[in-house]
Amino acid sequence: MRHLLAFICLLPLVSWVTAADYYEQLNLRPLPLSALLASFNFRSNTSFYDFESHNFRYFPRSLGQILQHAGTRELHLRFSLGRWDAESWGTRPWEGQREGGTGVELWAWLESESDEEADEKWLILTNALSGLFCASLNFVDGTRTTRPVMSFQPEGDHPTSSIPNLRLLHGVLPKEVVCTENLTPFLKLLPCKGKVGVSTLLDGHKLFDSAYQSMAIDVKPICPEDGDCVLEIEQTIDMVLDIERSQRPQEIPRPPPSRDLKCDTSKPYHAPNTCFPLGYNASQEWSLSQVFGHPMKGTCPLTDPEIPPVCIQVPHSRSVYTSAGVHQMKNADGRSRCFTFDSEGDFDIILPAPDADDTGEIIANTTTTMTTTDDELIKSPTPLIYAERSLMGHGQERGGVQTILTNPSQDTEVEFIYMESLPWFMRVYLHTLNARLEGSRGKAQPAMIEDIYYRPAVDRARGTQLELRMRIPPASTVFLTYDFEKTILRYTEYPPDANRGFDVAAAVITTVRPRVQSVRTTTLLLNLPVPDFSMPYNVIIFTSTAIALAFGGMYNILVRRLVAADEAPSRLARAKLGKLIEKFRSRKSTRK
């Protein structure tokens, strides 16, 4: 809990924001197993008066005009890849509030009088954003749009008069790839455009090589108690880098020669020709320029110089080396330190491995590298809930979904909302919905599902929306299962790569008590029955053959007279006829 507070203590910077209109910061947190979490945060705001009069300063004009055109009061856009390994890495950054499901996720509060008007504005918004962010957001149509009831709450301070007219729409594209073309417009929204300051560290080659990354854009109104309301845009990138991987040269790694292998000599089968390789060294030396590909260039002059642009969360006992022009400040909590920079130059921060400490002591546990001590890492807090979701069943007709939800806390009950938005071709049998406490099969179940909001799918028009309010007792695991039927699509509804399967969007889990936290499961890959796509050609050939046979036979019957051999005029008869003709002719000629 203390660590969490240490992490959260960086959040109060929000309150300073009104003083300086632009703020940027990079938080680095080493994670176990040679991973490194880098959280970039960029915030800028504009007063409502300036926004309404199209006077944009730090707020990006391109996005601002879209928001005005589509009547959007609050916007949340996410581009995510990879999986957050909660077991090793602990709580998600920003309590999961800046995380999105794999692919692209968008939700917004639109101001409109009716649902139809909201749909129109949503269409405008998704299409405009698809042009701005180079993503296929225009595919968020009626079948992929839901109106969540319980899961999402507005983050901004909306005037009470406009709240009845705010409508929430939510859409996900789980298949959407996230790549450099999405990062490019993201960086162009920043006042310093990725040319100077913290944002120079954002490079597509490293960002999309990471184990997990989530880009977020949040626009919301903020009304401080003393002062005018402002519209704030917050851009966040969280990425988990593999330090070892990011340090390798830009080529395919070749297996090292056997003499360079580090073997675990404690294994009983260890021999000169058998080797159990040691795991990653938890603490390797790394530097900014290594993990991000290049050093940080200058500082963005638009930020408040008081706010340190880079912070690292390592214990004070570890030493950190810096290049010239970097000034270190250790925070009072003993677990983090921040760095300020001169205005120009290339800056680097080097974190040496703890065993190569300036004290020169070799820590004894470097051979058993899987364990890490408190001296090396700040331990991440445990999340309120663990969730994993998978597909069950077999065959082409039916299937099931199972979500395993675990409450790791020993004493606190967790209440949360579980939301699924499923595609229409996954027909859910709601009566099979079942929540089972682990190890209580056959025993009386405590009622865990408190409330259900269910909006069934309509074929080709809208997807299923399922929201459950649930409660899990302390230190227990719940299996949530339901069955579904797979639909056979029409021939033209299959995408070009139908055999790959269809992506099902991540489930969103929002805890309500003891505090708000957000968790998303991974997406599912659903295999639908896929026809043989050469089928139409086979059908054409087959029908053509059948028609040819039928027509030929019919035609023959119609125009030919079929007679038995004995009924047909015989050769003899023909000869007689010939003679008769000859006789006739000769008579004619004689008559002449």
Place this chain on the structure above:
Amino acid sequence: MRIGDLLRLPVLLAAAALPPTSLAEHTSNWAVLVGTSRFWFNYRHMSNVLSIYRTVKRLGIPDSQIILMLPDDMACNPRNAFPGTVYSNSDRAVDLYGDNIEVDYRGYEVTVENFIRLLTDRVGAEMPRSKRLLTDDRSNILIYMTGHGGNEFLKFQDAEEIGAFDLADAFEQMWEKKRYHEILFMIDTCQANTMYSKLYSPNIIATGSSKLDQSSYSHHADQDVGVAVIDRFTYYNLEFLENQVQDMSSKKTLGELFDSYDYEKIHSNPGVRYDLFPGGEEAARSRRITDFFGNVQNVEVDRVKSLALDEELLELSRTIAALRRKADEEDAAAAEAEAALRNATVAAANEGRPPPRTEMRRVQLAKPLTEENWWTRKIVGATALAGCAALWLLGSYFEPGRKRDGLVGRSKEAVVDGTAKSGP
């Protein structure tokens, strides 16, 4: 000539007098770069498109004027050992994906429908401007396509095809809507030359990688990427563009580019089509490469420009004055002629002659039917009909007779029997 026509004259004249300086010019450059192949093993088609993208960007066309269609994700593909990059050469010197790329249509959006809608601009109101081809009749467009094709078709995502006729009709619609000035159409697929064979709209230069029944081959593979990285036709085009067209000052012409095509290198017969271009082969070959691959950069020097404009305006006003004078004269002459004619008519009436026919030049559209003609025609028609009927009757009268004579073959007998049987 009436006063209204006269007032319109300066406008018409201005429109007619100004273009000679700008007729051969374009005021904007656009590029439509389309890859049509999905799946990892078609990596080379992606790098084909991206190398052309890099070239046009290098020569100054901004991202807002490039429509890039990429049907699959190669750069961030899990199979790609080099995330965020696409290479077109195994030396991996240039990362085509780079740090600044904007893809307009990607993934499932790359369809035949979207491509044709893009060209013809038949899109919904919600379509953002960055995904539209906002060209006009002074825009030069480079259209580059690559993928898997065949005789007169090109496959999109292995799921649908665009035909050569579809493409030709789309270009025609663009021409009708005044959506281009000149088009350079390049295509790198198997049997590529068949794709442009059906084009019929003017101002198009087309080139393809291989003729009918010829494959278009890949150039080389990168063992670490694991697949072929570029096609031959595109590779040698790029080689020329990179080496010979360094910047916008290049004077290289399309003719020189087309002459650089070599069967020994490309392993197929690239084709070029000039006949749609006004001025034919000669005019098309003399077009600069930068007219299509680079962005137009008209430097306007204020003084010179204004001097030229002054001169032009002076000349124009002189012409207008002269024409006005001429028109007045013509009007006067017409009035005189009319007066003379009236006098003549009066005189003729006095003399008892018919007045001279003034509407002699009018074209007679249809011949009026005269009374006597109508009756003869009716009679001729009736006679012809009666004759036909008589012939038929005669024939049917003689037929049984001939049959009795045994002159009819067996098969004919069978047919007659058959129809007789199925009749009732």
